[in-house]
Amino acid sequence: xxxxxxxxxxxxxxxxxxxxxxxxxxARDTAxxxxxxxxxxxxxxxxxxxEGTAEITDWLGRSxxxxxxxxxxxxxxxxxxxxxxxTQHLEGDFPGGVVDLHxxxxxxxxxxxxLVIEA
Numbered sequence: 001x002x003x004x005x006x007x008x009x010x011x012x013x014x015x016x017x018x019x020x021x022x023x024x025x026x027a028r029d030t031a032x033x034x035x036x037x038x039x040x041x042x043x044x045x046x047x048x049x050x051e052g053t054a055e056i057t058d059w060l061g062r063s064x065x066x067x068x069x070x071x072x073x074x075x076x077x078x079x080x081x082x083x084x085x086x087t088q089h090l091e092g093d094f095p096g097g098v099v100d101l102h103x104x105x106x107x108x109x110x111x112x113x114x115l116v117i118e119a
Contacts (some may be wrong), residue, residue, distance in 0.1 A: 006077035006085065014076050014084055017112060018105050022086060026071045030060045038111045045117040067094040074100070082107045 012019070017036045024032035034057050037043075043050040043059060050059045069092025077085040086103045099119055106114035 006079045009076050009078050011073040011076045011086065013078075014086060015107060015110070017107065017110055018084055018086060021112060021115075022071075022073060022088070022103070025060065028065075030057060033060050036112050037115075038108055038113045041111070041113055041115070043115045043117070045115075067092050069094060 014022075021033050021036035024030075024036070034053055037053060037056055039053055041052070041056060043056050045059065045063070048059075050056050069090045072089045073086060074089045075087040079085070084105045084107070086105070088101050088103065089098075090101060091098050102118055104114075104116040104118070105112055
């Protein structure tokens with residue numbers, strides 16, 4: 001499969017590590033969410049880059065407590081054996097109140113090596 005030709009998949013067909021991260025992040029379970037990442041993982045969210053588990057742990061802790069919101073996984077794509085995109089619909093008390101975010105995952109050794117979150 002070519003990297004530039006994403007294939008729609010059912011959200012429940014995402015790799016186990018992606019589903020574990022999404023569920024843990026939604027439940028604000030930082031420890032479980034962090035366990036889904038490689039030790040040298042990178043997360044890019046809202047224009048900021050977080051590298052390694054310590055920075056990712058801090059980011060998850062802040063993002064979980066900043067606003068109250070609900071999430072629903074609405075779509076998923078696979079671009080190749082290690083790259084996936086999951087779309088989540090969020091509603092809450094953050095500016096704008098509603099947003100669809102795309103979580104772009106790159107996996108290595110069955111863990112998340114890179115996550116880019118964008119609207």
